[in-house]
Amino acid sequence: MTALLEARHLRRILLEDPPVTLVDDASLAIEPATFATIVGPSGCGKSSLLYLLGLLDRPTSGELWLGGVELDGLDGDARARIRLQQFGFVFQFHFLLPEFSALENVMLPMHRLGRLDGDEVRMRARDLLDAMGLGDKAAMTPNRLSGGERQRVAIARALANDPLLILSDEPTGNLDSRNSARVVEIFQMLAHEQGRAVICVTHDAGIAEMSDMRIEMLDGKVIEQRSPGLEI
């Protein structure tokens, strides 16, 4: 089975004085229908690795393959295109556009892609919000939603263009345990029922335990990759 996303010897060095190595020789492979977590102490390079995997940042060296295609040498527009079509992001601070309603926030990536017409976009956005249990909050602007609700709107938006990969950085960092559990549930559903790959940076050991694959990092290096289910 070919990996959906594969990183080979990724290295990210900030060219400061002295140079700071954020990610050091990281190699990993993520397969479809997998809920993967990246764990490790603060500042170990978890987020930096996620930004590299999500094409938000460029590695200093190393290769990144998506569906068997090497992504090195793509220009900014092409990378933006891949993010738009194949990646969905969920961050700790949900980052919804404050002027737009929940529904409009979910519609944004679809409008940008322009594959569906206006009615189809609206319908799909409603369906996604319904699936997140937010059908009745569609018209509200983010400031009228609770933290958990905002994060679910962000997940709905990440799913807008039906991406292969969901990349998430501490999605539960700001949420209470009930809302955290709900987010993890959704991620599991996205991986196991919809066949997407979910990569989630977290410092919550509980979440890592529930994942299909655990990538542990220390000082910029991937020190361990294992699948808890297979361990037993």
Add this chain to the structure above:
Amino acid sequence: MTRSFMLLARIAGKHLLGRRRQTIVAVSGVAVGVGFFLAVSSLMVGSQRDFIATLVDAAPHIIISDEIRSPTPQPAFRAISGAVALHGYKVRSEARGIKDWQQIVIAAGRLPGAIVAPSLTGAVTLRLGGREEPLALVGIQPEIEAKISTIEKNLRVGRLHDLDTTQGGVIIGEELAHRLGLNVGDVVSATSARGDTRTLRVVGLFKRGRGQLGASSGYVLLREAQSLLGRPFIINAIGVKLLDPYAAQPVAARLEQRFGYKAQSWQERSADILSLLLTRNVIMYSVVSAILLVASFGIYTAVSTSVTDKRRDIAILRSMGFSERDLQLIFVMEGLALALAGVAMGWALGRVLMEILGSIPFPVAGETDHLPLDRSPLQYAIAAGASLGAGIVAAWLPARKAAQVDPVDILRGAA
């Protein structure tokens, strides 16, 4: 493509509506700039046009006079040329006046739409009750003169045609008549430099303050002037009015070259005034462009703060898959929208200012007139073009910064 463009425009619109005060300030800046540009330039252009029209119409477009710019070659020089030195040559005396003027009149008359009016001007002295006033007596043919100059329009009393019907009729300026205590119908005696005296009857008065007509000019029939000045059949000026006043300069040059007499176009006669007008335009356009430029600073500030405020949004849009160009476009559109709104309001403001200016009474030569204004669409177009151009540049500078925002920096900072 268009749908994603609309999306970017909507994001830009939301940004502007979310920052209402900044938006209003930037828009009013442009509006005030455009409004005053329109008011000032319409006044400047309008007054200039009015002024040039007066300049062009008051006198013939070309005046051929009996002066020459270089002395006529003497017969001996014409006969002998080459290696011969001539000394002590007695210069042939010639009668003043334009020789063969009929030919010039015919030649000039062949120009498209040209009207040609020969005249004779000479100095006389008006005497009345022991008082004397110098008068430049101009002999004209009334029916032609009426078509070529604006005397007829500037008559307060009488008509040009009255010269034909009244024996010894003269038209003089109101001021001069007042000084001599003359009224229409009164007679006055005129003495020429040669000592001939004749009685003239005032048949018309032209208005005061019409500089071009001369405060001390008097119009009589051409043959009347010729006989009073003792120069029968002679004329010393030919006025030419052309269909296109702006062709006067080359036509004058051609006429002068062909006939040798000095032919002055209206541009040449008023070269100093025209260069003054040019200076005035340079001053006006620099001041007014400065206003528009300053207005665009408002757009720069508005877009620049918008970029700073929306760094988080920029990061999320970029992570979502919006390209650098998309982000740049969003902020350029914000600037463009501000400029467009400003231009629209500025047009309205300019219109209002023009109405106010236009309603101010402006006394000219004792008559109530209004300020001349140029309301041509060209001024509106210039104002809009300059503002939109400045607005786009002013927005483009911060928009470039928006495109360069590295989403990772923002995400790292916030996480």
